[in-house]
Amino acid sequence: MKLMSGVLSALALVAMLSTEAFVSMAEAASPKRVQISGEVIDTWCYSTEIMYALGTAHYQCSVWCAIGGVPVSIKGDDGNVYVLLRLEDNDSSVAVHNPKIVKIQGHQVTVDGDLYERDGVKYLFVDLVADDKGLINITHEEFGIQPFGQ
Numbered sequence: 623m624k625l626m627s628g629v630l631s632a633l634a635l636v637a638m639l640s641t642e643a644f645v646s647m648a649e650a651a652s653p654k655r656v657q658i659s660g661e662v663i664d665t666w667c668y669s670t671e672i673m674y675a676l677g678t679a680h681y682q683c684s685v686w687c688a689i690g691g692v693p694v695s696i697k698g699d700d701g702n703v704y705v706l707l708r709l710e711d712n713d714s715s716v717a718v719h720n721p722k723i724v725k726i727q728g729h730q731v732t733v734d735g736d737l738y739e740r741d742g743v744k745y746l747f748v749d750l751v752a753d754d755k756g757l758i759n760i761t762h763e764e765f766g767i768q769p770f771g772q
Contacts (some may be wrong), residue, residue: 625764630695633772642655645664646727651723652665653737653738653747654736654738654739655734655735655736655737656733656734656735656737656746657676657732657734657752658700658704658725658732658746659697659698659699659731659732659751659753660697660698660699660700660704660730661676661696661697661729661730661731661759662684662694662695662706662726662727662731662733663670663675663676663695663697663703664680664683664684664692664694664701664728664730665692665694665695665712666686666687666692667680667683667684667687668697669693669703672763673740676697676728676759676761677728677757677761678728678757678759678760678761678762679700679761679762679764679767680761681728681757681762682718683725684728685724688723688724688727689724693705694706694708694723696731696746700705700742703744704745704746704765705743705744706723706746707746707747708735708747708748709722709723709748710749710751716731721743726754728757728759729754729756729757730755730757730758731751731752731753731754731755732747732751732752733748733752734748734749735747735748735750735751
């Protein structure tokens with residue numbers, strides 16, 4: 623009887639853990655509708671801090687990186703970085719296949735889309751660039767033109 627009770631307890635524990643894991647996976651896979659405002663950035667230079675990676679100082683480098691396949695992100699006004707996995711009706715996050723990504727490099731934008739979060743990373747599927755203010759973060763006077771200086 624004791625053995626049977628132990629087996630039932632173990633099965634109940636496995637069922638509970640499996641349910642929690644399933645719920646966690648379902649929550650991770652469920653998108654949240656968001657509107658994000660911020661600057662479109664070159665994820666590589668920004669995350670590695672290899673050079674100053676914001677505004678007009680970094681514009682040319684961010685275009686080269688996007689064309690070269692480096693992931694593009696939005697540094698939100700809320701301080702978070704959102705990796706762009708889709709921009710509007712084009713499923714490619716690579717600029718070679720989605721030229722609009724190149725056109726908005728360094729721009730201050732407001733986008734509508736679906737946010738997925740997994741392991742602390744924020745992924746954004748953009749349905750609409752609702753506002754594009756262009757290059758307004760003027761940084762080249764202070765930091766020079768990256769990566770070559772003035």
